[in-house]
Amino acid sequence: MRLKLVLELLDVPGQLLDALNPIGRLGANIVAIIHQRDVKTERGTIPVQITIEGDKDTLNEVLNLIEETGIGIMEVDGILRKEKITTIMLGNIIDQDLKDTVNQLNKIDGVMVADLDLKMSDHPEKSASRIVIEAEQGRKKEVLTKIKDIGNLKGFLVINEV
Amino acid sequence: MKVCIVGFGSVGQGVARVMEMKKDELQKEYGLDLELVAALDRSGAAINPEGLDIKQLLVTKKLTGKVSEYPEYGEEGVSGLEVLMDKVEYHCLIEVTPTNIEDGEPALSHILKAMKDGKDVVTSNKGPLALKFKEIAQAARDNGVQFKYEASVGGAMPIINFAHENLSASKIESIYGILNGTTNYILSRMAKEGSSYEQTLNEAQAMGIAETDPTQDVEGEDAACKVVILANSILKMDVTYDDVEVTGISQITPESIALAKKEGYLIKLIGEVSPESLEVSPRLVKEGSPFAVEGTLNVATLKTDLADDVTVVGKGAGSIETASAILSDLISIWKTK
Numbered sequence: 152m153r154l155k156l157v158l159e160l161l162d163v164p165g166q167l168l169d170a171l172n173p174i175g176r177l178g179a180n181i182v183a184i185i186h187q188r189d190v191k192t193e194r195g196t197i198p199v200q201i202t203i204e205g206d207k208d209t210l211n212e213v214l215n216l217i218e219e220t221g222i223g224i225m226e227v228d229g230i231l232r233k234e235k236i237t238t239i240m241l242g243n244i245i246d247q248d249l250k251d252t253v254n255q256l257n258k259i260d261g262v263m264v265a266d267l268d269l270k271m272s273d274h275p276e277k278s279a280s281r282i283v284i285e286a287e288q289g290r291k292k293e294v295l296t297k298i299k300d301i302g303n304l305k306g307f308l309v310i311n312e313v
Numbered sequence: 314m315k316v317c318i319v320g321f322g323s324v325g326q327g328v329a330r331v332m333e334m335k336k337d338e339l340q341k342e343y344g345l346d347l348e349l350v351a352a353l354d355r356s357g358a359a360i361n362p363e364g365l366d367i368k369q370l371l372v373t374k375k376l377t378g379k380v381s382e383y384p385e386y387g388e389e390g391v392s393g394l395e396v397l398m399d400k401v402e403y404h405c406l407i408e409v410t411p412t413n414i415e416d417g418e419p420a421l422s423h424i425l426k427a428m429k430d431g432k433d434v435v436t437s438n439k440g441p442l443a444l445k446f447k448e449i450a451q452a453a454r455d456n457g458v459q460f461k462y463e464a465s466v467g468g469a470m471p472i473i474n475f476a477h478e479n480l481s482a483s484k485i486e487s488i489y490g491i492l493n494g495t496t497n498y499i500l501s502r503m504a505k506e507g508s509s510y511e512q513t514l515n516e517a518q519a520m521g522i523a524e525t526d527p528t529q530d531v532e533g534e535d536a537a538c539k540v541v542i543l544a545n546s547i548l549k550m551d552v553t554y555d556d557v558e559v560t561g562i563s564q565i566t567p568e569s570i571a572l573a574k575k576e577g578y579l580i581k582l583i584g585e586v587s588p589e590s591l592e593v594s595p596r597l598v599k600e601g602s603p604f605a606v607e608g609t610l611n612v613a614t615l616k617t618d619l620a621d622d623v624t625v626v627g628k629g630a631g632s633i634e635t636a637s638a639i640l641s642d643l644i645s646i647w648k649t650k
Contacts, residue, residue, distance in 0.1 A: 237576050237578060237597060239580070241566065270569070270571060270572050272568050308565075
Protein backbone atom coordinates (compact mmCIF):
# COMPACT_ATOMS: atom_id res chain seq x y z
CA MET A 152 0.00 0.00 0.00
CA ARG A 153 1.02 3.62 -0.30
CA LEU A 154 1.27 6.24 2.42
CA LYS A 155 1.65 9.95 1.97
CA LEU A 156 3.57 11.58 4.80
CA VAL A 157 4.34 15.17 5.58
CA LEU A 158 7.41 15.41 7.80
CA GLU A 159 8.63 18.45 9.67
CA LEU A 160 12.34 19.03 9.22
CA LEU A 161 14.63 21.52 10.87
CA ASP A 162 16.45 23.79 8.46
CA VAL A 163 19.86 22.21 9.09
CA PRO A 164 22.05 20.09 6.79
CA GLY A 165 21.46 16.36 6.90
CA GLN A 166 17.88 16.42 8.08
CA LEU A 167 16.42 15.07 4.86
CA LEU A 168 18.94 12.25 4.89
CA ASP A 169 18.02 11.40 8.50
CA ALA A 170 14.39 11.21 7.47
CA LEU A 171 14.98 9.01 4.43
CA ASN A 172 17.30 6.62 6.22
CA PRO A 173 14.66 4.65 8.13
CA ILE A 174 12.62 4.25 4.99
CA GLY A 175 15.40 2.66 3.01
CA ARG A 176 16.64 0.57 5.94
CA LEU A 177 13.28 -1.08 6.55
CA GLY A 178 12.79 -1.91 2.93
CA ALA A 179 10.02 0.49 2.02
CA ASN A 180 10.12 2.21 -1.38
CA ILE A 181 10.15 5.93 -1.96
CA VAL A 182 7.67 6.96 -4.61
CA ALA A 183 7.89 10.74 -4.46
CA ILE A 184 9.54 13.52 -2.46
CA ILE A 185 8.55 17.16 -2.51
CA HIS A 186 11.06 19.28 -0.70
CA GLN A 187 11.00 23.07 -1.00
CA ARG A 188 13.37 24.77 1.37
CA ASP A 189 11.69 28.13 0.79
CA VAL A 190 8.33 26.98 2.12
CA LYS A 191 8.34 27.16 5.91
CA THR A 192 5.82 26.60 8.72
CA GLU A 193 5.27 29.26 11.43
CA ARG A 194 7.80 27.39 13.52
CA GLY A 195 10.49 27.89 10.92
CA THR A 196 10.55 24.22 10.02
CA ILE A 197 10.37 22.80 6.52
CA PRO A 198 7.49 20.51 5.54
CA VAL A 199 8.57 17.69 3.29
CA GLN A 200 6.06 15.50 1.53
CA ILE A 201 7.19 11.92 1.06
CA THR A 202 5.09 9.19 -0.54
CA ILE A 203 6.26 5.70 0.43
CA GLU A 204 5.20 2.21 -0.62
CA GLY A 205 5.31 -1.07 1.27
CA ASP A 206 3.23 -3.52 3.24
CA LYS A 207 1.22 -2.31 6.24
CA ASP A 208 3.60 -3.60 8.92
CA THR A 209 6.67 -2.17 7.23
CA LEU A 210 5.01 1.22 6.85
CA ASN A 211 4.01 1.22 10.54
CA GLU A 212 7.59 0.43 11.50
CA VAL A 213 8.81 3.26 9.29
CA LEU A 214 6.50 5.71 11.07
CA ASN A 215 7.72 4.57 14.47
CA LEU A 216 11.37 4.75 13.45
CA ILE A 217 11.00 8.24 12.01
CA GLU A 218 9.37 9.39 15.25
CA GLU A 219 12.13 7.80 17.28
CA THR A 220 14.72 9.88 15.47
CA GLY A 221 12.85 12.93 16.70
CA ILE A 222 11.49 14.08 13.36
CA GLY A 223 7.92 15.36 13.59
CA ILE A 224 5.23 13.77 11.47
CA MET A 225 2.71 16.45 10.58
CA GLU A 226 0.36 14.54 8.31
CA VAL A 227 -0.28 10.94 7.44
CA ASP A 228 -2.30 10.45 4.27
CA GLY A 229 -3.90 13.86 4.46
CA ILE A 230 -4.92 13.54 8.07
CA LEU A 231 -3.15 15.84 10.50
CA ARG A 232 -1.44 14.11 13.42
CA LYS A 233 -3.01 15.50 16.52
CA GLU A 234 -2.10 15.84 20.16
CA LYS A 235 -4.88 15.39 22.67
CA ILE A 236 -4.97 17.91 25.49
CA THR A 237 -7.32 17.59 28.44
CA THR A 238 -8.16 20.42 30.78
CA ILE A 239 -10.67 21.01 33.54
CA MET A 240 -12.15 24.39 34.31
CA LEU A 241 -13.87 25.17 37.61
CA GLY A 242 -16.21 28.05 38.03
CA ASN A 243 -19.50 29.44 36.90
CA ILE A 244 -19.18 27.87 33.48
CA ILE A 245 -22.71 28.57 32.29
CA ASP A 246 -22.85 32.10 33.58
CA GLN A 247 -19.56 32.92 31.90
CA ASP A 248 -20.98 32.04 28.50
CA LEU A 249 -19.92 28.52 27.65
CA LYS A 250 -20.33 29.13 23.93
CA ASP A 251 -17.87 32.01 24.06
CA THR A 252 -15.33 29.92 25.96
CA VAL A 253 -15.47 27.18 23.34
CA ASN A 254 -15.24 29.73 20.52
CA GLN A 255 -12.20 31.37 22.03
CA LEU A 256 -10.49 28.01 22.31
CA ASN A 257 -11.36 27.12 18.72
CA LYS A 258 -9.93 30.44 17.61
CA ILE A 259 -6.46 29.38 18.75
CA ASP A 260 -4.53 28.47 15.66
CA GLY A 261 -4.46 24.74 14.99
CA VAL A 262 -6.80 23.92 17.85
CA MET A 263 -10.19 22.27 17.87
CA VAL A 264 -12.41 21.50 20.83
CA ALA A 265 -13.16 17.80 20.42
CA ASP A 266 -15.11 16.96 23.55
CA LEU A 267 -16.93 18.81 26.29
CA ASP A 268 -18.35 17.43 29.50
CA LEU A 269 -20.14 19.36 32.22
CA LYS A 270 -20.88 18.58 35.81
CA MET A 271 -23.12 21.03 37.54
CA SER A 272 -23.00 21.55 41.27
CA ASP A 273 -25.51 22.83 43.83
CA HIS A 274 -23.48 25.98 43.81
CA PRO A 275 -23.24 27.17 40.18
CA GLU A 276 -19.89 28.83 40.80
CA LYS A 277 -18.45 25.43 41.59
CA SER A 278 -19.42 23.81 38.29
CA ALA A 279 -16.76 21.90 36.47
CA SER A 280 -16.20 21.34 32.80
CA ARG A 281 -13.80 18.95 31.14
CA ILE A 282 -12.62 20.08 27.74
CA VAL A 283 -10.67 17.84 25.40
CA ILE A 284 -8.78 19.67 22.71
CA GLU A 285 -7.04 18.41 19.62
CA ALA A 286 -4.03 20.45 18.67
CA GLU A 287 -1.37 20.20 16.00
CA GLN A 288 1.78 18.30 16.89
CA GLY A 289 4.35 20.18 18.90
CA ARG A 290 2.04 22.90 20.13
CA LYS A 291 1.01 21.47 23.49
CA LYS A 292 2.91 23.91 25.69
CA GLU A 293 1.71 26.92 23.74
CA VAL A 294 -1.89 25.72 23.82
CA LEU A 295 -1.82 24.97 27.55
CA THR A 296 -0.68 28.53 28.22
CA LYS A 297 -3.47 29.98 26.06
CA ILE A 298 -6.05 27.78 27.77
CA LYS A 299 -4.88 29.06 31.12
CA ASP A 300 -5.14 32.68 29.94
CA ILE A 301 -8.67 32.24 28.60
CA GLY A 302 -9.77 30.46 31.75
CA ASN A 303 -8.20 32.99 34.08
CA LEU A 304 -9.81 35.90 32.22
CA LYS A 305 -13.18 34.37 32.94
CA GLY A 306 -12.30 33.78 36.58
CA PHE A 307 -12.08 30.00 36.26
CA LEU A 308 -9.66 27.74 38.08
CA VAL A 309 -7.87 26.00 35.24
CA ILE A 310 -6.51 22.53 35.93
CA ASN A 311 -4.07 21.65 33.15
CA GLU A 312 -2.12 18.48 32.53
CA VAL A 313 1.40 18.28 33.87
CA MET B 314 29.88 16.40 67.96
CA LYS B 315 27.95 18.76 70.21
CA VAL B 316 24.59 19.86 68.85
CA CYS B 317 21.97 22.35 69.91
CA ILE B 318 18.31 21.92 68.94
CA VAL B 319 16.41 25.20 68.57
CA GLY B 320 12.68 24.53 68.39
CA PHE B 321 11.35 21.57 70.35
CA GLY B 322 8.03 20.82 68.69
CA SER B 323 7.28 17.59 66.90
CA VAL B 324 10.33 17.79 64.63
CA GLY B 325 12.72 18.88 67.41
CA GLN B 326 11.53 16.06 69.63
CA GLY B 327 11.79 13.69 66.69
CA VAL B 328 15.44 14.65 66.24
CA ALA B 329 16.17 14.04 69.91
CA ARG B 330 14.38 10.71 69.70
CA VAL B 331 16.32 9.44 66.68
CA MET B 332 19.59 10.62 68.23
CA GLU B 333 18.80 8.42 71.22
CA MET B 334 17.55 5.49 69.10
CA LYS B 335 20.65 5.47 66.90
CA LYS B 336 23.29 6.27 69.52
CA ASP B 337 25.07 2.91 69.33
CA GLU B 338 24.85 2.56 65.56
CA LEU B 339 26.27 6.04 64.99
CA GLN B 340 29.20 5.22 67.23
CA LYS B 341 29.79 1.85 65.56
CA GLU B 342 29.30 2.86 61.91
CA TYR B 343 30.74 6.34 61.86
CA GLY B 344 32.60 6.84 65.13
CA LEU B 345 30.10 9.62 65.75
CA ASP B 346 29.21 10.62 69.28
CA LEU B 347 26.31 13.08 69.11
CA GLU B 348 25.85 15.10 72.28
CA LEU B 349 22.77 17.22 72.80
CA VAL B 350 24.06 20.16 74.81
CA ALA B 351 21.08 22.48 74.53
CA ALA B 352 17.38 22.35 73.62
CA LEU B 353 15.24 25.46 73.23
CA ASP B 354 11.55 26.10 72.94
CA ARG B 355 9.20 29.01 73.62
CA SER B 356 9.47 28.48 77.38
CA GLY B 357 13.22 28.78 77.53
CA ALA B 358 16.07 26.34 77.42
CA ALA B 359 17.69 23.27 78.88
CA ILE B 360 21.48 23.57 78.72
CA ASN B 361 24.12 21.12 79.89
CA PRO B 362 27.63 21.36 78.43
CA GLU B 363 28.16 17.71 79.41
CA GLY B 364 25.13 16.63 77.39
CA LEU B 365 21.43 16.45 78.27
CA ASP B 366 19.67 13.21 79.16
CA ILE B 367 17.43 12.85 76.11
CA LYS B 368 14.96 10.46 77.74
CA GLN B 369 14.56 12.87 80.64
CA LEU B 370 14.19 15.80 78.26
CA LEU B 371 11.46 14.13 76.21
CA VAL B 372 9.54 13.14 79.34
CA THR B 373 9.80 16.69 80.70
CA LYS B 374 8.51 18.13 77.45
CA LYS B 375 5.69 15.63 77.33
CA LEU B 376 4.56 16.25 80.90
CA THR B 377 5.01 20.00 81.16
CA GLY B 378 5.27 21.18 77.55
CA LYS B 379 8.38 23.16 78.50
CA VAL B 380 12.07 22.33 78.20
CA SER B 381 12.72 24.97 80.86
CA GLU B 382 11.22 22.53 83.38
CA TYR B 383 14.12 20.11 82.80
CA PRO B 384 15.59 19.41 86.25
CA GLU B 385 18.67 21.37 87.29
CA TYR B 386 19.64 22.53 83.83
CA GLY B 387 16.42 24.21 82.72
CA GLU B 388 16.28 27.97 82.33
CA GLU B 389 13.23 30.11 81.75
CA GLY B 390 12.92 32.77 79.14
CA VAL B 391 16.20 32.23 77.38
CA SER B 392 15.65 33.31 73.79
CA GLY B 393 17.36 31.57 70.91
CA LEU B 394 19.83 34.31 70.26
CA GLU B 395 21.00 34.55 73.86
CA VAL B 396 21.93 30.88 74.00
CA LEU B 397 23.72 31.07 70.74
CA MET B 398 25.68 33.96 72.11
CA ASP B 399 28.28 31.76 73.74
CA LYS B 400 26.23 30.36 76.60
CA VAL B 401 27.28 26.90 75.51
CA GLU B 402 30.00 25.29 73.42
CA TYR B 403 28.50 23.52 70.40
CA HIS B 404 29.51 22.52 66.88
CA CYS B 405 26.24 22.35 65.01
CA LEU B 406 22.93 24.19 65.17
CA ILE B 407 19.77 22.22 64.41
CA GLU B 408 17.13 24.83 63.57
CA VAL B 409 13.63 23.37 63.63
CA THR B 410 11.34 26.19 64.74
CA PRO B 411 7.98 26.60 62.94
CA THR B 412 8.08 27.90 59.39
CA ASN B 413 7.35 31.61 59.10
CA ILE B 414 6.96 32.66 55.49
CA GLU B 415 6.46 36.35 56.28
CA ASP B 416 10.04 37.08 57.29
CA GLY B 417 11.59 33.72 58.16
CA GLU B 418 12.17 34.76 61.76
CA PRO B 419 13.38 33.86 64.28
CA ALA B 420 15.04 31.07 62.30
CA LEU B 421 16.85 33.41 59.91
CA SER B 422 18.61 35.22 62.76
CA HIS B 423 19.45 31.93 64.48
CA ILE B 424 21.03 30.53 61.32
CA LEU B 425 23.03 33.61 60.38
CA LYS B 426 24.28 34.09 63.92
CA ALA B 427 25.36 30.47 64.22
CA MET B 428 27.21 30.67 60.90
CA LYS B 429 28.96 33.87 61.94
CA ASP B 430 30.08 32.06 65.09
CA GLY B 431 31.60 29.36 62.90
CA LYS B 432 28.96 26.71 63.57
CA ASP B 433 27.58 24.27 61.01
CA VAL B 434 23.83 24.45 60.45
CA VAL B 435 21.25 21.76 59.73
CA THR B 436 17.65 22.84 59.27
CA SER B 437 14.19 21.75 58.14
CA ASN B 438 12.89 25.31 58.27
CA LYS B 439 11.56 26.44 54.91
CA GLY B 440 10.93 30.07 55.84
CA PRO B 441 14.46 31.51 55.73
CA LEU B 442 15.35 29.30 52.76
CA ALA B 443 12.38 30.45 50.70
CA LEU B 444 13.06 34.11 51.42
CA LYS B 445 16.83 34.48 51.73
CA PHE B 446 18.43 31.42 50.18
CA LYS B 447 21.21 33.30 48.46
CA GLU B 448 22.26 35.25 51.56
CA ILE B 449 22.34 32.15 53.75
CA ALA B 450 24.35 30.13 51.22
CA GLN B 451 26.78 33.02 50.91
CA ALA B 452 27.09 33.34 54.70
CA ALA B 453 27.96 29.64 54.88
CA ARG B 454 30.68 30.08 52.26
CA ASP B 455 32.01 33.28 53.87
CA ASN B 456 32.30 31.61 57.27
CA GLY B 457 33.57 28.28 56.00
CA VAL B 458 30.75 26.26 57.58
CA GLN B 459 28.51 23.45 56.40
CA PHE B 460 24.87 24.25 55.61
CA LYS B 461 22.47 21.35 55.11
CA TYR B 462 18.69 21.40 54.59
CA GLU B 463 17.59 18.05 53.16
CA ALA B 464 14.72 17.93 55.68
CA SER B 465 13.22 21.14 54.34
CA VAL B 466 11.89 19.48 51.18
CA GLY B 467 10.13 16.14 51.05
CA GLY B 468 10.87 15.03 54.59
CA ALA B 469 12.42 11.60 54.35
CA MET B 470 12.20 11.55 50.55
CA PRO B 471 15.73 12.15 49.31
CA ILE B 472 15.99 15.00 46.84
CA ILE B 473 18.42 17.78 47.65
CA ASN B 474 21.46 15.69 48.52
CA PHE B 475 20.34 13.13 45.95
CA ALA B 476 20.46 15.71 43.16
CA HIS B 477 23.76 17.18 44.30
CA GLU B 478 25.62 13.96 44.96
CA ASN B 479 24.10 11.25 42.80
CA LEU B 480 23.08 13.27 39.76
CA SER B 481 26.13 15.52 39.74
CA ALA B 482 27.03 14.52 36.19
CA SER B 483 23.66 15.49 34.79
CA LYS B 484 22.15 18.92 34.31
CA ILE B 485 18.78 19.05 36.00
CA GLU B 486 16.47 20.89 33.64
CA SER B 487 13.25 20.83 35.61
CA ILE B 488 11.54 19.23 38.58
CA TYR B 489 7.89 18.29 38.92
CA GLY B 490 6.55 16.99 42.19
CA ILE B 491 3.91 16.44 44.81
CA LEU B 492 5.60 18.20 47.68
CA ASN B 493 2.91 18.49 50.32
CA GLY B 494 1.56 15.43 52.13
CA THR B 495 -1.49 17.09 53.68
CA THR B 496 -2.98 18.21 50.37
CA ASN B 497 -2.14 14.93 48.68
CA TYR B 498 -3.95 13.10 51.47
CA ILE B 499 -7.03 15.33 51.12
CA LEU B 500 -7.18 14.98 47.33
CA SER B 501 -6.69 11.21 47.55
CA ARG B 502 -9.53 10.86 50.05
CA MET B 503 -11.81 13.08 47.97
CA ALA B 504 -11.11 10.92 44.94
CA LYS B 505 -11.70 7.68 46.78
CA GLU B 506 -14.87 8.71 48.58
CA GLY B 507 -16.37 11.48 46.49
CA SER B 508 -16.53 13.62 49.63
CA SER B 509 -16.49 17.40 49.68
CA TYR B 510 -13.35 19.43 50.30
CA GLU B 511 -14.62 20.87 53.58
CA GLN B 512 -15.62 17.50 55.00
CA THR B 513 -12.34 15.87 54.00
CA LEU B 514 -10.34 18.75 55.47
CA ASN B 515 -12.18 18.42 58.78
CA GLU B 516 -11.42 14.71 58.90
CA ALA B 517 -7.76 15.37 58.10
CA GLN B 518 -7.61 17.90 60.92
CA ALA B 519 -9.18 15.42 63.33
CA MET B 520 -6.48 12.91 62.36
CA GLY B 521 -3.70 15.43 62.87
CA ILE B 522 -2.75 15.34 59.20
CA ALA B 523 -3.88 18.92 58.71
CA GLU B 524 -3.20 21.75 61.16
CA THR B 525 -5.87 23.72 62.97
CA ASP B 526 -4.92 26.56 60.65
CA PRO B 527 -4.34 24.59 57.48
CA THR B 528 -3.64 27.61 55.27
CA GLN B 529 0.06 26.95 54.67
CA ASP B 530 -0.73 23.49 53.38
CA VAL B 531 -4.03 23.82 51.54
CA GLU B 532 -3.28 27.13 49.86
CA GLY B 533 -0.06 25.72 48.45
CA GLU B 534 2.23 27.99 50.47
CA ASP B 535 4.22 25.10 51.93
CA ALA B 536 4.71 23.57 48.48
CA ALA B 537 5.67 26.99 47.10
CA CYS B 538 8.45 27.34 49.68
CA LYS B 539 9.76 23.96 48.60
CA VAL B 540 9.62 25.00 44.94
CA VAL B 541 11.79 28.01 45.79
CA ILE B 542 14.28 25.88 47.70
CA LEU B 543 14.55 23.38 44.84
CA ALA B 544 14.89 26.17 42.29
CA ASN B 545 17.73 27.82 44.18
CA SER B 546 19.50 24.73 45.38
CA ILE B 547 19.24 22.35 42.43
CA LEU B 548 18.51 24.50 39.38
CA LYS B 549 20.83 27.26 40.62
CA MET B 550 18.17 29.90 40.01
CA ASP B 551 18.03 33.09 42.08
CA VAL B 552 14.39 33.31 43.10
CA THR B 553 12.25 33.89 46.17
CA TYR B 554 8.74 33.06 47.34
CA ASP B 555 7.20 35.96 45.41
CA ASP B 556 8.39 34.48 42.11
CA VAL B 557 6.09 31.46 42.45
CA GLU B 558 2.57 31.38 41.01
CA VAL B 559 0.56 29.73 43.80
CA THR B 560 -2.90 28.16 43.67
CA GLY B 561 -4.12 25.85 46.42
CA ILE B 562 -6.74 23.12 46.56
CA SER B 563 -9.53 24.86 48.44
CA GLN B 564 -11.57 25.28 45.26
CA ILE B 565 -11.38 21.65 44.16
CA THR B 566 -14.73 19.90 44.07
CA PRO B 567 -15.68 16.22 43.99
CA GLU B 568 -17.38 16.95 40.63
CA SER B 569 -14.13 18.07 39.03
CA ILE B 570 -12.34 15.01 40.39
CA ALA B 571 -15.06 12.77 38.90
CA LEU B 572 -14.80 14.53 35.53
CA ALA B 573 -11.06 14.01 35.53
CA LYS B 574 -11.45 10.34 36.39
CA LYS B 575 -13.68 9.79 33.34
CA GLU B 576 -10.72 10.62 31.09
CA GLY B 577 -8.30 8.60 33.22
CA TYR B 578 -6.84 11.53 35.16
CA LEU B 579 -6.32 12.36 38.82
CA ILE B 580 -6.12 15.85 40.29
CA LYS B 581 -2.94 16.48 42.28
CA LEU B 582 -1.28 19.60 43.70
CA ILE B 583 1.90 19.79 41.63
CA GLY B 584 4.96 21.94 42.19
CA GLU B 585 6.72 22.87 38.96
CA VAL B 586 10.32 24.06 38.96
CA SER B 587 11.83 25.16 35.67
CA PRO B 588 13.67 28.20 34.36
CA GLU B 589 10.51 29.25 32.51
CA SER B 590 8.00 28.54 35.21
CA LEU B 591 7.73 28.35 39.00
CA GLU B 592 4.27 27.21 39.92
CA VAL B 593 2.21 25.35 42.49
CA SER B 594 -1.24 24.46 41.21
CA PRO B 595 -3.77 21.64 40.94
CA ARG B 596 -2.98 19.67 37.81
CA LEU B 597 -4.22 16.65 35.90
CA VAL B 598 -1.98 13.60 36.11
CA LYS B 599 -2.55 10.34 34.28
CA GLU B 600 -3.59 7.34 36.36
CA GLY B 601 -0.59 5.04 36.43
CA SER B 602 1.93 7.87 36.09
CA PRO B 603 4.61 8.30 38.79
CA PHE B 604 2.51 11.14 40.20
CA ALA B 605 -0.43 8.87 40.99
CA VAL B 606 0.66 8.36 44.61
CA GLU B 607 -1.83 8.27 47.42
CA GLY B 608 -2.01 9.47 50.99
CA THR B 609 0.68 11.63 52.47
CA LEU B 610 3.45 10.43 50.16
CA ASN B 611 5.62 12.92 48.29
CA VAL B 612 7.02 12.31 44.82
CA ALA B 613 9.38 14.25 42.58
CA THR B 614 10.55 13.70 39.01
CA LEU B 615 13.81 15.35 38.04
CA LYS B 616 14.24 15.80 34.29
CA THR B 617 17.90 15.62 33.40
CA ASP B 618 19.97 15.75 30.24
CA LEU B 619 21.99 12.57 30.73
CA ALA B 620 19.92 10.47 33.12
CA ASP B 621 16.60 11.35 31.45
CA ASP B 622 13.78 11.30 34.06
CA VAL B 623 14.55 10.20 37.60
CA THR B 624 11.72 9.83 40.10
CA VAL B 625 11.88 9.64 43.89
CA VAL B 626 9.02 8.75 46.21
CA GLY B 627 8.94 8.86 49.97
CA LYS B 628 7.32 9.95 53.18
CA GLY B 629 7.15 13.72 53.02
CA ALA B 630 6.14 14.36 56.60
CA GLY B 631 6.14 12.90 60.08
CA SER B 632 8.41 13.82 62.95
CA ILE B 633 10.59 10.70 62.81
CA GLU B 634 10.73 10.75 59.01
CA THR B 635 11.78 14.41 58.92
CA ALA B 636 14.21 13.80 61.78
CA SER B 637 15.82 10.99 59.76
CA ALA B 638 16.76 13.52 57.08
CA ILE B 639 18.24 15.80 59.72
CA LEU B 640 20.25 12.94 61.18
CA SER B 641 21.55 12.06 57.70
CA ASP B 642 22.72 15.64 57.28
CA LEU B 643 24.51 15.48 60.65
CA ILE B 644 26.29 12.30 59.55
CA SER B 645 27.31 14.01 56.28
CA ILE B 646 28.77 16.90 58.19
CA TRP B 647 30.60 14.54 60.51
CA LYS B 648 32.12 12.74 57.53
CA THR B 649 33.76 15.96 56.36
CA LYS B 650 35.55 16.51 59.66
